[in-house]
Amino acid sequence: xxxxxxxxxxxxxxxxxxxxxxxxxxxxxxxxxxxxxxxxxxxxxxxxxxxxxxxxxxxxxxxxxxxxxxxxxxxxxxxxxxxxxxxxxxxxxxxxxxxxxxxxxxxxxxxxxxxxxxxxxxxxxxxxxxxxxxxxxxxxxxxxxxxxxxxxxxxxxxxxxxxxxxxxxxxxxxxxxxxxxxxxxxxxxxxxxxxxxxxxxxxxxxxxxxxxxxxxxxxxxxxxxxxxxxxxxxxxxxxxxxxxxxxxxxxxxxxxxxxxxxxxxxxxxxxxxxxxxxxxxxxxxxxxxxxxxxxxxxxxxxxxxxxxxxxxxxxxxxxxxxxxxxxxxxxxxxxxxxxxxxxxxxxxxxxxxxxxxxxxxxxxxxxxxxxxxxxxxxxxxxxxxxxxxxxxxxxxxxxxxxxxxxxxxxxxxxxxxxxxxxxxxxxxxxxxxxxxxxxxxxxxxxxxxxx
Ligand SMILES: [Zn+2]
Numbered sequence: 001x002x003x004x005x006x007x008x009x010x011x012x013x014x015x016x017x018x019x020x021x022x023x024x025x026x027x028x029x030x031x032x033x034x035x036x037x038x039x040x041x042x043x044x045x046x047x048x049x050x051x052x053x054x055x056x057x058x059x060x061x062x063x064x065x066x067x068x069x070x071x072x073x074x075x076x077x078x079x080x081x082x083x084x085x086x087x088x089x090x091x092x093x094x095x096x097x098x099x100x101x102x103x104x105x106x107x108x109x110x111x112x113x114x115x116x117x118x119x120x121x122x123x124x125x126x127x128x129x130x131x132x133x134x135x136x137x138x139x140x141x142x143x144x145x146x147x148x149x150x151x152x153x154x155x156x157x158x159x160x161x162x163x164x165x166x167x168x169x170x171x172x173x174x175x176x177x178x179x180x181x182x183x184x185x186x187x188x189x190x191x192x193x194x195x196x197x198x199x200x201x202x203x204x205x206x207x208x209x210x211x212x213x214x215x216x217x218x219x220x221x222x223x224x225x226x227x228x229x230x231x232x233x234x235x236x237x238x239x240x241x242x243x244x245x246x247x248x249x250x251x252x253x254x255x256x257x258x259x260x261x262x263x264x265x266x267x268x269x270x271x272x273x274x275x276x277x278x279x280x281x282x283x284x285x286x287x288x289x290x291x292x293x294x295x296x297x298x299x300x301x302x303x304x305x306x307x308x309x310x311x312x313x314x315x316x317x318x319x320x321x322x323x324x325x326x327x328x329x330x331x332x333x334x335x336x337x338x339x340x341x342x343x344x345x346x347x348x349x350x351x352x353x354x355x356x357x358x359x360x361x362x363x364x365x366x367x368x369x370x371x372x373x374x375x376x377x378x379x380x381x382x383x384x385x386x387x388x389x390x391x392x393x394x395x396x397x398x399x400x401x402x403x404x405x406x407x408x409x410x411x412x413x414x415x416x417x418x419x420x421x422x423x424x425x426x427x428x429x430x431x432x433x434x435x436x437x438x439x440x441x442x443x444x445x446x447x448x449x450x451x
Contacts, residue, residue, distance in 0.1 A: 003028055003041055004411070009049030009377070010391050011035065014056050014351045015366040020391060025054060027373040030410040034369055051381045052405065053391050055347070056366050057116025057144075057374035058310040059354025061270045062219075062249050062299020065120045066099050066134065068106035069436035070304035076450060077305070079224050079279045085445070086304055087153040091124045093439045099124065100133035105432045106303055107141035108422055111414045113309045114404045116374035117354060117364055118143050119270075119299065121192045121219065121249075123150030128172060135180070138187055141422075142414050144374060146358055148219055149176055150192030164199045164228045167206040177214050186410060190358075195220025195248075196232025204232055208241045217358060219247035219270070222254065223281045233258065242267055247357055249299070252282040259285070263292045268357040271349070272301035273317030279305070286349070287321045290341055297357040298349040314346040314396050343396040377406040 004027040012020050013035065024039040025032060070090060074082050103120065110118050120138060125131045131149060138145045149172060156162035168191060180189040193199075193207040198221060211218035229235075236242065244266040251259070251269055263269075273284040279302070289296055298317060300308040321341045329336035355365025364372050378399055380388060385403055388394045407415035414421055422428075 003033070003044035004047060004373075005039060005041060005044040006047045006049045006054060006377070007039075009052050009054040010380075010388075011367065012053060012055045012347070012391050012395070013367040014348060015368045018366075018368050025367065025375070027408070027411050030372060032367060032369055032371050032373050035367060047377075049377060052377045052379055053388075053395060054367070055376050055378065055395060056351040056364070057376050057407065057409065058114045058350045059117040059119070059297065059358075059365060060110055060115045060299055060308060060310055060313075060350075061119045061297035061354040061357050062121050062272050062301055063106065063110070063118060063308055064123065064301065064303060065103045065106035065110075065118065066094070066122055066124045067102065067303040068109065069098065069102040069432050069439065072304075073440065073445070073450060074302060074304035075306065079281075082279060082302070082305070083153070083224075085443070088155040089443050090439055091152055092154055093442045094124055094130065096127070096129040096133035098435045098439060099130050100137045101428065101431045101435050103134045103137035104140055105428050106308065107138055107143045107145070108420060108425065108428065110308060111141065111143055111407055111409070112404070112420055113311070113401050114376040114378075114407055115308075115310055116144055116376070116407060116409045116414075117358075118145045119148060119190070119219075119354070119358070120145050121148045121150060121299075123192050124152055125149060125172075126152050128175070131172065131176070135187065142186070142409060142412065144186045144364070144372075144409055146188045146190045146217070147176075147180065148190040148192035148217075149173070151194070153198075164194060165203060167203050168193055168210055170210060173210060173214055173216075177216070188358075190217040190219060193218050193220050194228075195222060196229040196236060197222050197224070197227045199228055201229040201232045201235055204229060204236060205239070205241070208236060208246070211245060212241075215245075217245050217247055219249060221250055222248045223250040223252050223276075224279075237261070237265070244268065244359065250276055250281050251285055252276055254285075256288065259288060260292055263289070263294050269294075269296040270299050270357060271296040271317060272299045272313075273320055274306050274313060275301035277316075277320060283324060284317050284320055286317060286341060286345075287324055290345070295345055295348055295353050297354040309401060310350045311395065311399055311401075314350050317349070318343065318346040318396065343390070343393040346396045347392050373408055373411040375408050376404060378403050379405040
């Protein structure tokens with residue numbers, strides 16, 4: 001593959017050693033070969049980036065991509081309505097082809113919005129064919145992804161074990177670990193397990209052990225209704241099962257002292273700010289984690305209810321924390337001094353912290369020589385982006401999808417000059433519409449149920 005030389009960009013590396021600078025990025029194949037000023041090399045494809053900010057590609061650390069065909073369905077629903085209609089209802093209608101087309105559309109939309117790494121938290125895998133369809137779609141999209149294999153949550157059937165008593169299917173993990181194990185693959189495997197909030201302690205213990213055996217990240221939701229295993233976390237902690245490979249999504253209700261111990265144990269946290277606010281989880285925990293000296297990764301979560309755009313996710317989550325901090329300040333009789341959570345923290349949530357959650361901070365999440373060439377070029381030649389006194393604040397507080405000009409994954413352009421590079425986006429949208437109409441029609445959901 002030829003060299004690509006991105007020249008004269010304003011580069012926000014999110015790497016403490018490299019910092020921010022105006023200069024060049026030399027891409028050699030899938031990797032960044034060099035960063036600096038005045039780089040020159042023969043036979044490189046030269047990209048003039050004078051009017052662009054270049055950042056690491058965004059990392060969406062928690063998305064149910066299979067729900068892309070259900071967009072707007074759950075936008076007015078509460079969490080109980082979501083569980084009843086989406087998990088125990090619509091999810092059961094998905095054929096493998098529905099999973100494929102939704103995952104493809106959802107992943108392409110992520111690329112369109114600057115996401116280069118997608119943590120596809122796929123919990124609608126009733127059969128291996130559904131799983132294979134999701135994986136095929138991620139490959140087709142050309143996005144870097146961690147496929148988090150999960151299990152469905154249908155209503156209990158009399159005479160059968162309910163989902164919370166069923167351990168993660170070991171045979172599938174063996175099969176997928178073999179298939180997605182290679183280092184040069186854009187796809188890797190993780191486990192989207194039920195965890196102690198959504199399963200019995202016995203199941204949680206078995207699933208934790210399974211993830212550990214295969215050296216996989218075990219990610220789980222924490223919150224939303226009463227826990228299936230109320231003392232589960234205490235028991236798992238006492239058994240020494242917590243560590244860096246454990247990822248808690250949400251965690252809004254965890255008490256301070258428990259949060260502190262989990263952070264100490266190296267557990268990672270993924271916040272899904274907007275979905276937590278609209279669906280009853282409560283306030284995101286970015287400020288509480290900040291007090292403990294760590295930052296979460298960020299995910300957009302429920303595509304059936306809200307957009308998957310990571311710049312919006314970062315901005316909304318930052319604004320919520322500022323609101324909480326300002327309320328505290330007012331209660332203390334002041335108007336606040338200095339904002340403690342900064343726009344650079346928000347950009348870190350959607351870049352380097354996503355990489356850390358995956359244990360991949362050595363290869364993605366920031367721009368540095370030797371790392372993967374996953375990056376976004378954001379145009380600054382538009383009315384909403386001028387003038388720029390601080391590039392990070394311009395990204396987090398002003399930029400939107402219309403400014404995302406080009407997106408590169410492992411040295412390959414996936415979006416260029418404002419257009420996705422994909423065979424036929426129109427056909428994908430038509431197929432998504434057909435799939436979605438069939439699924440929603442099968443349940444007889446009426447427009448009045450949604451408004
Ligand atoms: Zn979720």
